[in-house]
Amino acid sequence: MDIQEWIIFAIELIGTVAFSASGAMVGIECSMDIFGVIVLGVSTAVGGGMVRDVILGKVPSALLHPVYVIYAVLAAVLVFCIIYFRRKYLQDGFGEVYDKLMLAMDSVGLGIFSAMGVTKGISCGYIDNTFLLVFLGTMTGVGGGLLRDTMAGVAPYIFVKHIYACASIAGAWICVIIYRSYGELPAMVVSSLIVMLIRFLAAHYRWNLPRIGE
Amino acid sequence: MDIQEWIIFAIELIGTVAFSASGAMVGIECSMDIFGVIVLGVSTAVGGGMVRDVILGKVPSALLHPVYVIYAVLAAVLVFCIIYFRRKYLQDGFGEVYDKLMLAMDSVGLGIFSAMGVTKGISCGYIDNTFLLVFLGTMTGVGGGLLRDTMAGVAPYIFVKHIYACASIAGAWICVIIYRSYGELPAMVVSSLIVMLIRFLAAHYRWNLPRIGE
Amino acid sequence: MDIQEWIIFAIELIGTVAFSASGAMVGIECSMDIFGVIVLGVSTAVGGGMVRDVILGKVPSALLHPVYVIYAVLAAVLVFCIIYFRRKYLQDGFGEVYDKLMLAMDSVGLGIFSAMGVTKGISCGYIDNTFLLVFLGTMTGVGGGLLRDTMAGVAPYIFVKHIYACASIAGAWICVIIYRSYGELPAMVVSSLIVMLIRFLAAHYRWNLPRIGE
Numbered sequence: 226m227d228i229q230e231w232i233i234f235a236i237e238l239i240g241t242v243a244f245s246a247s248g249a250m251v252g253i254e255c256s257m258d259i260f261g262v263i264v265l266g267v268s269t270a271v272g273g274g275m276v277r278d279v280i281l282g283k284v285p286s287a288l289l290h291p292v293y294v295i296y297a298v299l300a301a302v303l304v305f306c307i308i309y310f311r312r313k314y315l316q317d318g319f320g321e322v323y324d325k326l327m328l329a330m331d332s333v334g335l336g337i338f339s340a341m342g343v344t345k346g347i348s349c350g351y352i353d354n355t356f357l358l359v360f361l362g363t364m365t366g367v368g369g370g371l372l373r374d375t376m377a378g379v380a381p382y383i384f385v386k387h388i389y390a391c392a393s394i395a396g397a398w399i400c401v402i403i404y405r406s407y408g409e410l411p412a413m414v415v416s417s418l419i420v421m422l423i424r425f426l427a428a429h430y431r432w433n434l435p436r437i438g439e
Numbered sequence: 440m441d442i443q444e445w446i447i448f449a450i451e452l453i454g455t456v457a458f459s460a461s462g463a464m465v466g467i468e469c470s471m472d473i474f475g476v477i478v479l480g481v482s483t484a485v486g487g488g489m490v491r492d493v494i495l496g497k498v499p500s501a502l503l504h505p506v507y508v509i510y511a512v513l514a515a516v517l518v519f520c521i522i523y524f525r526r527k528y529l530q531d532g533f534g535e536v537y538d539k540l541m542l543a544m545d546s547v548g549l550g551i552f553s554a555m556g557v558t559k560g561i562s563c564g565y566i567d568n569t570f571l572l573v574f575l576g577t578m579t580g581v582g583g584g585l586l587r588d589t590m591a592g593v594a595p596y597i598f599v600k601h602i603y604a605c606a607s608i609a610g611a612w613i614c615v616i617i618y619r620s621y622g623e624l625p626a627m628v629v630s631s632l633i634v635m636l637i638r639f640l641a642a643h644y645r646w647n648l649p650r651i652g653e
Numbered sequence: 654m655d656i657q658e659w660i661i662f663a664i665e666l667i668g669t670v671a672f673s674a675s676g677a678m679v680g681i682e683c684s685m686d687i688f689g690v691i692v693l694g695v696s697t698a699v700g701g702g703m704v705r706d707v708i709l710g711k712v713p714s715a716l717l718h719p720v721y722v723i724y725a726v727l728a729a730v731l732v733f734c735i736i737y738f739r740r741k742y743l744q745d746g747f748g749e750v751y752d753k754l755m756l757a758m759d760s761v762g763l764g765i766f767s768a769m770g771v772t773k774g775i776s777c778g779y780i781d782n783t784f785l786l787v788f789l790g791t792m793t794g795v796g797g798g799l800l801r802d803t804m805a806g807v808a809p810y811i812f813v814k815h816i817y818a819c820a821s822i823a824g825a826w827i828c829v830i831i832y833r834s835y836g837e838l839p840a841m842v843v844s845s846l847i848v849m850l851i852r853f854l855a856a857h858y859r860w861n862l863p864r865i866g867e
Contacts, residue, residue: 252812258862260819261812279493279707280502288708291784309865356505371590376799378808380592384466384475391474434472437523493707494716570719585804594806598680598689605688648686651737 229410236413238296240337245270245297247330248373249304250323255377259305265373266301267294269334273368277342277361281349328428331370331382335389336420339366339396340413347404355401362397363390366420388427388434396420443624450627452510454551459484459511461544462587463518464537469591473519479587480515481508483548487582491556491575495563542642545584545596549603550634553580553610554627561618569615576611577604580634602641602648610634657838664841666724668765673698673725675758676801677732678751683805687733693801694729695722697762701796705770705789709777756856759798759810760820764848767794767821768841771828775837783829790825791818794848816855816862824848 248269252262271287271294278285287293342365346358367383367390374381383389400416426432462483466476485501485508492499501507556579560572581597581604588595597603614630640646676697680690699715699722706713715721770793774786795811795818802809811817828844854860 253865255812256864257812258864260817260862261864264811264818275708280489280499282496282498282710284710285708288785288788289782294784305865309863312865354503356508357502360502375589375803376809376812381590383478384469384471384590389474390478434474435523436470436472436475437467437519437526494703494713496710496712568717570722571716574716589803595804597692598683598685598804602688604692648688649737650684650686650689651681651733651740 233410233413236337236417237293237341240334240341240417241270241293241297242300243330244334244338244369245300246304247327247334247370249301250308250327250330251373251377251379252301253305253308254323255379257377259302262305263298263301265377266304267297268376269369269373270294270297270300271369272372273338273365273370274341274345276368276372277345277365280361280364281346283349328424332392332421332424333417334369335366335393335424336396336417337413338369339363339393339420340400340416341365343397343400343404343416344409344413347409352405355398358401359394359397362400363393366393366397388423388432391434392420392423392427395423447624447627450551450631451507451555454548454555454631455484455507455510456514457544458548458552458583459514460518461541461548461584463515464522464541464544465587465591465593466515467519467522468537469593471591473516476519477512477515479591480518481511482590483583483587484508484511484514485583486586487552487579487584488555488559490582490586491559491579494575494578495560497563542638546606546635546638547631548583549580549607549638550610550631551627552583553577553607553634554614554630555579557611557614557618557630558623558627561623566619569612572615573608573611576614577607580607580611602637602646605648606634606637606641609637661838661841664765664845665721665769668762668769668845669698669721669725670728671758672762672766672797673728674732675755675762675798677729678736678755678758679801679805679807680729681733681736682751683807685805687730690733691726691729693805694732695725696804697797697801698722698725698728699797700800701766701793701798702769702773704796704800705773705793708789708792709774711777714773756852760849760852761845762797763794763817763821763852764824764845765841766797767791767824767848768828768844769793771825771832771844772837772841775832780833783826786829787822787825790828791821794818794821794825816851816860819862820848820851820855823851 245266248266249262252265257265271285275285275287278287339362342362343358345365346361351357351361370382374383396416396419399419400412403415404412459480462480463476465483466479471479485499489499489501492501553576556576557572559579560575565571565575584596588597610630610633613633614626617629618626673694676694677690680693685693699713703713703715706715767790770790771786773793774789779785779789798810802811824844824847827847828840831843832840
């Protein structure tokens with residue numbers, strides 16, 4: 226692997242670890258045992274990508290190359306251990322820390338996975354089908370979190386939080402455009418950062434889309 | 440496209456719009472923002488078909504030919520806007536109107552999608568496997584609604600409403616039989632109408648299957 | 654079929670019937686009508702295997718050879734009828750009988766399906782990929798139950814019960830190891846029995862994995 230491939234691999238690992246940590250946190254919040262926490266972490270980290278690969282008619286790469294699964298397990302175990310041994314210090318104001326950490330982990334994962342969905346679709350030969358690429362990016366980005374929340378039985382983040390899937394769609398679209406002109410690495414970095422930026426701005430300024438009945 | 444293909448395309452669009460509207464209504468009922476409403480509408484409209492295509496080992500046609508997705512988005516936005524601007528007139532008796540509209544939209548979608556699942560399976564070369572065709576029809580018919588209700592966290596319509604999946608199975612079976620003798624168009628029209636008829640009769644006369652513990 | 658194939662087929666049928674019965678019991682517990690009970694039974698019995706086949710890029714064998722579906726339907730109907738006609742005798746202490754039966758059915762299904770997932774993966778040529786095989790075994794074992802609980806809207810068994818997925822992973826791993834040395838039949842029998850043993854011991858001695866916040 227040359228330097229560019231190493232950077233892309235590192236970015237993908239960061240996304241995997243961040244999503245797995247978000248899944249582990251939801252599992253702990255739901256009083257699951259350590260195995261449930263690991264399952265939820267791994268599902269969040271590789272779920273969106275597996276659905277994407279199955280849609281593309283491929284055996285999921287997470288199964289053929291389990292390195293991402295291993296890092297997801299480690300991240301979930303680490304989160305469990307930290308909270309297990311630190312819970313007495315976390316009594317006060319944990320709700321607030323939890324929300325902020327969740328937002329950070331989930332946004333990092335969302336940005337990176339949205340870009341990964343696009344690049345995977347391009348590597349499968351669909352570079353001209355913008356709609357398909359954006360769909361794959363969004364599916365990969367929001368799929369893991371949707372699986373996590375459905376399995377844990379909590380209200381899906383995607384439906385209740387600020388500008389969630391919109392950020393993923395915007396990121397995937399930007400990723401497609403940049404990829405066509407400048408290649409994979411700039412596309413992944415810029416689009417991931419834009420998704421995170423949108424998410425943080427939306428959370429900070431409490432942007433919300435219109436809804437009925439409140 | 441000749442005239443028959445145009446009619447089939449029109450029928451498929453009607454089913455897509457009806458299912459998307461039912462998803463949008465559930466999303467609005469759950470106080471989702473407009474994006475959640477669109478996601479739920481599109482999931483309901485194309486979800487069953489995507490699962491069917493993935494089972495058949497194909498890249499979902501909804502992704503390769505996004506015309507159905509576009510109409511589903513338009514239908515969901517339209518439903519959102521109508522209810523958004525009309526809600527003051529909808530205060531009284533909205534529950535009743537909601538139930539009736541839901542029944543109508545869901546029944547139209549169920550009938551047309553059950554037939555579409557069968558015709559898609561036949562076009563993939565499984566015309567002799569009645570069981571597979573009926574399964575594909577039922578999966579396409581009930582899959583979208585099941586996805587919608589699971590994502591929205593409400594009790595799945597299929598398990599609580601009158602004769603839901605039974606109607607879909609009956610329609611798919613009739614569609615297989617008519618297709619073999621008379622071709623695609625009569626099969627789609629007759630089987631869709633039969634499903635809708637069964638659903639309306641079941642709702643009107645409150646047909647229910649036996650259950651335990653009530 | 655020679656005698657070994659007959660025994661394997663019989664074992665698979667036992668697993669199918671046991672899982673279908675567990676699904677039917679959850680459906681009855683949730684006051685579903687007989688059709689919902691059948692859908693839940695069949696989903697539990699063939700759901701994990703269908704997801705596994707789709708991941709492997711194959712049309713699900715449950716659709717091409719519906720014999721398992723037929724037995725799953727019969728098992729669900731039988732469970733419904735028994736409870737329907739016997740419910741007056743079941744008033745007292747049904748909760749306890751329900752829990753024990755559920756544990757037995759679910760453990761038998763879990764053990765056999767974990768082994769079936771592994772043998773299916775091996776028959777698809779992945780005998781050297783231990784991680785993939787264990788994943789397929791676990792997915793097949795826990796997938797049906799997870800689908801059942803998600804569709805019924807109850808807390809997934811896998812997250813709340815003793816040592817559930819751990820037993821499946823252990824069984825799948827043992828199945829891989831025995832298969833490589835001694836072939837299919839010993840692998841299926843031994844690994845299934847080990848999973849059941851782990852489950853019963855875990856339930857009897859109330860083994861639990863560590864969790865936070867209780």
